[in-house]
Amino acid sequence: MTRLSGVSPAELRPGEDAIERFERELGAVQATFARSTPETLARRIVEALREVGARHVGLTADLGGGRRALVEALRAADIEAVHYEAAAPSRDALRAMDATVTGCVAAVAATGSIITGERAGRAGALIAPTHLCVVERERLLDGLSQALRVIAGSGSSMLALQSGPSRTADIEKTLIMGMHGPKAAHVVLLDGRLDEA
Amino acid sequence: MMSEPIVCFPTCLVDLVGRRLADDVNTVLGAVGFSPIVASGATCCGQPAFNAGHHAQARRVARRTLRRLGDTEGPIVVPSGSCTAMMRRHWVELFHGDRDEILAAAVAKRVREFSEVVDERRRRLSAFEPRLNAVAGYHDSCHMLRELGIIDQPRRLLGYVDGLEVRPLASGERCCGFGGAFSLRYPEVSVAMADDKLADVRESGVDLLVSSDPGCLMQLGSRADRRGDPLRVLHVASVLAEAGVGR
Amino acid sequence: MSRSDDPLVGTGFRDRSRAQLGQPFLRQAIPRATDHTIAALHDRFADVDVAALRERGRRIRAETIRDLDAHLETLVAAFERNGITVHRAADAEAARGRIRSICSAAGARRVVKVKSMATEEIRLNPALAADGLEVVETDLGEYVVHLDDDRPSHIIAPIIHKTRQEVRQSLSRVAGRELPDDTAELTGFARGQLRDAFLSADVGISGANFGVAESGTVVLLTNEGNGRMCTSLPRVHIALMGIERVLPTLDDLAVMLPLLAGSGTGQLLTSYVSMISGPRREGEPDGPEEMHVVLLDNGRRALLGGPFEEALHCIRCGACQNVCPVYRQVGGHAYGWVYGGPIGAVLTPLFRGFDDGGELPQASTLCGACDDICPVKIPLHDLLLKLRRVGGGRAATRRERAAATFWAFLWSSGVGYRASIAVGRLGLTLARVLPARLRRGPVLARWAAGRGLPGRGGRP
């Protein structure tokens, strides 16, 4: 239980289950939620990317040891998979990406947010129409205050909280997804570690 | 039953446009066992000038009222939410550091809004079997609502009237657009605000709009009047008097 | 800023508000949008102790502002440690000058911008355009405002005053063809345009919702994600930050983020929260090579320690606009400058002076709804009252004060009071029987424009 519990809506309430809340809040911000084990991760991701018809996918360095397996699985499924940092210097390569897959520094259960750092690229999570984020179970934190405390010491040059896809309601209050960032945001909670994938 | 004297400060607006309302207030106070004594020589609480930012002028007028009221004893009944707020909350500020500071604080504590006073003796209302057939909505005066927190009392009083159905208004807490000098400074905006309120009143199927502030009553009543709206706009005291309280 | 290059629009609140009242769409759209947002706000805070949260928010802001210079010093040191170049700008002109020279040093041709009230405040876009830069606003609403050479009318929802048809026309002009009448299509078109802008811009300019002193971080909130695009893709990032936007710690941020998002849009958190602590470092995949923060004073420092210091607590959530019954009728443009609603009526005279904005504190009924909603409990009602007192020096109020003095003379005596009440009653009676053209008195005429005469039947 966090410091602002019961006071701030961005914290878990006493006794609340983090995963249940995370799933609910992700739904509330129009993100999708799935769970996976390290063994099934690659298959899950391939399926999700196929469903949106992604052809060019960038994978970011914060996937760590799990990235290699994912790249292989994607290529085997005939999806062009590139390392985000290799593609980033080319505007054309960025433009061509129709999905990105990132890890995260942390995730916040109470707000349905993921937090990415500079290893995911400042623009990695929102350059493409579809974003898929892998959250290792141990990175899921209860509430915002805890998350900010954890990242306070990280010395990162950039951290970004994102809760669901990009949106706008500027035109007559009609909610539209995907204004600038992704139209679809998928979160996969991994029961295990990425380097086991 | 012995009736208990109570000081009544009708306020300038009531003096100007509400002589019958003053009678209604006296009638209802009498019915619940008070004998109201109109504070002689009290004129105005100074609110118009205070709200416009002219403190010296406000103090000059308020001082007269303050001193006249200071000569009396016991609770002071005021049939206006905003004047009550002015006297209870802002006099202390207006007379801060003034020779009448202590008096202002003492009088402020005695000031009571009409429905608060009547509410404490509300059981006596039943004796009159008050009755009025209407669908009513209650409009909160902003200052009474937010500065004094007097919300339930007037509604409770209306609950004693048979035949009166009180419906909640969707815009219940929204300002009517009077705002004192605002209503003259920006008449178009002020009227548009009244229309907003009246549209909601109409939608709620209300034919009697009740409030506790002569300013709001004047604003909404005059606008309804001009639009040829059959809506009646009355003070809580007038509703009770019409329903037969004190007869 | 010299007044002449940025006059308040129109001659006064009355004229400006009359123009707004004549727009049927506005009269529908604002209530619809603001009611929706306020309902979402109440839902958002329904099951927490929101009073305690607001009190924490108030305390954080009050303590920070009280000791602003110390916190700024920490912030600047942390920014510099993080490789951010810090500039201080005393006024709008200085801020524009700084930003212009950073752009020219970077050899910039194209600039992308994130919606920022501070950049509106200093009228940055025309200055950059005059230097031959192509400026692209990337918030959808602000993009349309910019295309139309208009001004935003709400802190959070800049085109609350525009219909979809108007937006369609503006975007169709850019497209050179008639775009379909469909919000998703219009948005999609803008996305394409703006994506090109992000990818080709040399400089990204943003505001700063907060600057966190402990970590030297610029915090930027957007729902569209344009905040992050503008600060990630171009070579140079410039953040214009009002000096009052400092927060001492990340713990404070944990309080302010949900307060701001909940009060502004009813969200738990704004969709994208960027916490930027410096330019791209060695080995990082992307990000700007240079990062600058321009600290904007522009009238803020003068408020420290004075009766209006609390105005600096504002976090620009827009909730006070959303509940304001006057704003509801007239929208933001009636206030004449960049900030509308209660906080606009407070900030405009303070930042622009009383000659320009001194009337605005009068444009309120003092209903107090704003006090009740403000996430950091700024006593707006009280500030408006205090401003009315100070504003007494204006020419218009000098006449009014003379009237008030005469009134006070009459009403402080029993005879004077009774006589004026008698005259007033007589006047009302006469007005009722006289033909309309004879009811001329200025007070009565203003009342009677749209309202019947009060006091019929002896009731107000």
Ligand code: SF4
């Ligand atoms: S004054 Fe308060 S309610 Fe208004 S914008 Fe500022 S923080 Fe929000």
